[in-house]
Amino acid sequence: MIKRLLAATSIATLCLAASASAAEKVEMWVRSGIGEAFKKTVESYNSSHENQVGMTEVPFSELVQKYATAIAGGQAPDALSMDLIYNPAFAAAGQLEDLTDWAKSLPYFNSLSPSHVKLGTYQDRIYGLPLSVETSVFAWNKDLYQKAGLDPEKAPASWDEITANAEKIRALGDDTYGFYFSGGGCGGCMIFTFTPLIWGSGTDILSADSKTATLDTPEMRKAVDIYRNMVKKDLVPAGAASDNGANFLSFTNGKIGQQSLGAFAIGSLVTEHPDIHFGVTLIPGATGGTSSFAGGDNFVITKGTPKIDAVKEFLEYIYSEDGQKIMAKYGSLPTRGDIAGKVLQGLDPRLQVGMQAISVAKTPYTLQFNDLINSANGPWATFTSAAIFGEDVDGAFSNAQTEMQSIIDSGQ
Amino acid sequence: MAGTGSKDLSPQRKRRRRSGWRGLVYIAPAMALVLLFFVMPVIFTGWMSLHNWPLMGGTRWIGFKNYARMFHDARFMSALQFTAYYTVIVTIAIFAVAFPLAIFVEKQRRFVSTYRTIIFLPVVVGLATASLLWVWLANVDSGFIGPALKALGLVNKSPNLLAASDSAFLTVIIMVVWKIAGFTMIILLTGLQAIPAELTEAARIDGAGRWQRFRHLTLPLMRKTIALALIISVTGSILAFDQFYIMTSGGPQNRMISVVYYIFNQSFVSFNLGYGAALSIALLAILVAISIVQLWLLRVGEEQP
Numbered sequence: 001m002i003k004r005l006l007a008a009t010s011i012a013t014l015c016l017a018a019s020a021s022a023a024e025k026v027e028m029w030v031r032s033g034i035g036e037a038f039k040k041t042v043e044s045y046n047s048s049h050e051n052q053v054g055m056t057e058v059p060f061s062e063l064v065q066k067y068a069t070a071i072a073g074g075q076a077p078d079a080l081s082m083d084l085i086y087n088p089a090f091a092a093a094g095q096l097e098d099l100t101d102w103a104k105s106l107p108y109f110n111s112l113s114p115s116h117v118k119l120g121t122y123q124d125r126i127y128g129l130p131l132s133v134e135t136s137v138f139a140w141n142k143d144l145y146q147k148a149g150l151d152p153e154k155a156p157a158s159w160d161e162i163t164a165n166a167e168k169i170r171a172l173g174d175d176t177y178g179f180y181f182s183g184g185g186c187g188g189c190m191i192f193t194f195t196p197l198i199w200g201s202g203t204d205i206l207s208a209d210s211k212t213a214t215l216d217t218p219e220m221r222k223a224v225d226i227y228r229n230m231v232k233k234d235l236v237p238a239g240a241a242s243d244n245g246a247n248f249l250s251f252t253n254g255k256i257g258q259q260s261l262g263a264f265a266i267g268s269l270v271t272e273h274p275d276i277h278f279g280v281t282l283i284p285g286a287t288g289g290t291s292s293f294a295g296g297d298n299f300v301i302t303k304g305t306p307k308i309d310a311v312k313e314f315l316e317y318i319y320s321e322d323g324q325k326i327m328a329k330y331g332s333l334p335t336r337g338d339i340a341g342k343v344l345q346g347l348d349p350r351l352q353v354g355m356q357a358i359s360v361a362k363t364p365y366t367l368q369f370n371d372l373i374n375s376a377n378g379p380w381a382t383f384t385s386a387a388i389f390g391e392d393v394d395g396a397f398s399n400a401q402t403e404m405q406s407i408i409d410s411g412q
Numbered sequence: 413m414a415g416t417g418s419k420d421l422s423p424q425r426k427r428r429r430r431s432g433w434r435g436l437v438y439i440a441p442a443m444a445l446v447l448l449f450f451v452m453p454v455i456f457t458g459w460m461s462l463h464n465w466p467l468m469g470g471t472r473w474i475g476f477k478n479y480a481r482m483f484h485d486a487r488f489m490s491a492l493q494f495t496a497y498y499t500v501i502v503t504i505a506i507f508a509v510a511f512p513l514a515i516f517v518e519k520q521r522r523f524v525s526t527y528r529t530i531i532f533l534p535v536v537v538g539l540a541t542a543s544l545l546w547v548w549l550a551n552v553d554s555g556f557i558g559p560a561l562k563a564l565g566l567v568n569k570s571p572n573l574l575a576a577s578d579s580a581f582l583t584v585i586i587m588v589v590w591k592i593a594g595f596t597m598i599i600l601l602t603g604l605q606a607i608p609a610e611l612t613e614a615a616r617i618d619g620a621g622r623w624q625r626f627r628h629l630t631l632p633l634m635r636k637t638i639a640l641a642l643i644i645s646v647t648g649s650i651l652a653f654d655q656f657y658i659m660t661s662g663g664p665q666n667r668m669i670s671v672v673y674y675i676f677n678q679s680f681v682s683f684n685l686g687y688g689a690a691l692s693i694a695l696l697a698i699l700v701a702i703s704i705v706q707l708w709l710l711r712v713g714e715e716q717p
Contacts, residue, residue, distance in 0.1 A: 065680050068468045068683075089468075094469060184574075184661070184663060185661050185662070185665075237552075238552045238553075238575070239551070239552045241572050242575040242580075242663070244663075370681055370682070371682050375681045376662060376663070377661070377681075378681075382666050385664060390665060
């Protein structure tokens with residue numbers, strides 16, 4: 001009898017063990033261009049956990065369409081690393097799993113990157129949590145500063161200073177330029193690097209409820225003047241006027257004195273271009289102050305996925321100190337503010353500047369980000385190109401203001 | 413009644429009817445393909461165009477509102493305007509280049525097949541590939557055209573061709589002519605070669621000059637060929653997308669957004685698939701109308717006198 005009981009229980013435990021070890025495989029999509037950080041985290045998770053994560057990289061420009069069509073066809077991945085600006089639109093369309101209760105139960109919920117959580121929230125429910133954080137910062141090339149007779153360790157604190165420095169660097173010669181930006185209709189690049197000028201000065205391109213376009217402000221006029229002036233003085237390479245973002249990281253060629261770029265770029269500059277000595281600081285506002293664009297990706301879960309527990313386990317791993325350390329090592333800033341200091345210990349000190357930027361950073365919240373800002377033919381991209389390179393600044397302002405408002409109105 | 417009716421048919425009519433069925437069987441595969449890959453998608457597009465059809469989420473029936481909307485859509489109107497302008501310019505440019513080339517390579521001369529091959533070569537390059545190639549050629553720093561002009565001393569500073577709208581438009585036109593003219597040339601060449609040599613001979617004996625022969629003999633006899641080349645060129649230009657998307661991203665400052673580009677933007681940037689579908693149906697109607705007008709103008713259906 002006892003023997004039989006033993007046999008029965010041992011079979012039962014065997015079954016239990018078998019079912020527990022039937023590890024789940026989570027399918028996850030990631031957009032290209034966010035660097036190695038996430039890939040390395042997945043590798044280390046897979047080697048230390050029973051559940052596995054399968055990662056598929058999708059070109060960033062096609063991710064939204066692909067995900068939307070995959071949802072329609074029932075082939076969507078369990079989870080997705082989504083450019084956070086698209087989070088509101090997908091949440092509003094009812095395609096994402098509601099994470100509110102679980103998220104709020106996380107002990108470190110309050111120290112997660114606030115911009116990301118805000119973008120992940122739709123009608124007071126949370127549909128996305130921070131995965132990778134990138135902020136825009138101002139970088140200068142120390143070698144060129146030295147050659148131009150400037151103090152290579154002194155970060156410029158205002159745009160007057162930046163312009164003056166740019167002139168000295170331009171004076172070095174033929175193909176050395178003082179400043180660079182992708183001005184050829186790259187809405188994404190310009191919202192990332194150019195809006196901090198006006199955010200720092202306390203204004204915004206959209207009203208707080210995102211229902212009114214507030215483009216035409218004295219601060220924006222000043223910001224446009226700063227860029228126009230540098231273009232007019234030939235401090236910016238001519239290619240900037242038609243760069244749709246392909247050459248965003250021109251700074252890496254070593255002939256650009258100053259440029260606003262992202263924290264991911266700090267990672268790749270450090271690892272791939274060790275010969276470029278550069279410093280970073282916060283982007284000054286047009287009329288004082290500093291600001292930054294908080295970008296990066298949110299982690300979202302497809303509505304109704306059966307593997308939700310496995311996905312949550314993976315996300316908790318990302319938020320653990322180990323996970324955060326791996327992410328940071330490859331250029332993604334920590335998403336947890338409470339352990340950021342510990343995570344960044346021993347890493348490149350310039351990443352600290354990217355981290356500081358989070359506290360002054362903003363991200364526009366709108367369901368129409370693609371239409372208004374990111375599209376190469378949207379009003380923002382057109383405005384930046386027309387106002388900075390065109391002849392008719394007033395026309396550029398009034399056209400963009402009208403078109404932005406009409407897009408906002410038609411979406412309501 | 414039906415039974416007696418069929419009995420009354422003459423054997424000839426019966427045979428014709430049977431061969432009619434047999435003909436249908438022969439073209440059935442082609443019909444099936446057309447149905448599957450043209451007619452059904454068009455019907456589905458028409459169905460979509462009657463809905464508010466976002467890329468994600470539910471669809472909603474809105475009747476003809478999408479069609480009503482396009483009449484007040486300033487951006488669509490300017491896209492139409494630009495497409496028309498582009499079509500006229502590029503078609504004239506292509507014919508202005510292709511016709512002389514066709515006449516040039518029609519005559520038997522030394523190396524004529526080499527000339528034909530060289531002129532036709534760009535045609536086999538894909539349009540997207542060609543566009544990328546020209547993006548590089550026109551690049552201000554590392555390209556060819558700008559730096560070459562500078563090296564020749566024609567300009568002081570390498571110009572950024574794709575940054576100003578006139579030079580960018582000109583670059584696109586030159587690229588398209590370079591890419592397409594060879595194809596139009598081949599079509600025109602077949603027309604030229606179909607003209608019997610005796611006719612030209614006769615005209616020459618009658619004392620017709622070179623221009624008179626071209627005007628009163630070559631052109632009328634090439635009417636069908638020209639119609640074909642024209643329709644291909646006009647249709648292709650109206651559907652232009654790759655070159656603007658790749659070379660200028662619709663820029664500088666949105667001055668080069670063609671209709672297809674606008675449909676793409678509406679569908680996949682703004683996620684309004686329904687409105688995109690309505691615009692596609694409108695474009696289809698415009699294309700059909702233009703083709704009918706062209707065929708009528710060139711009177712292709714009529715027998716040659």
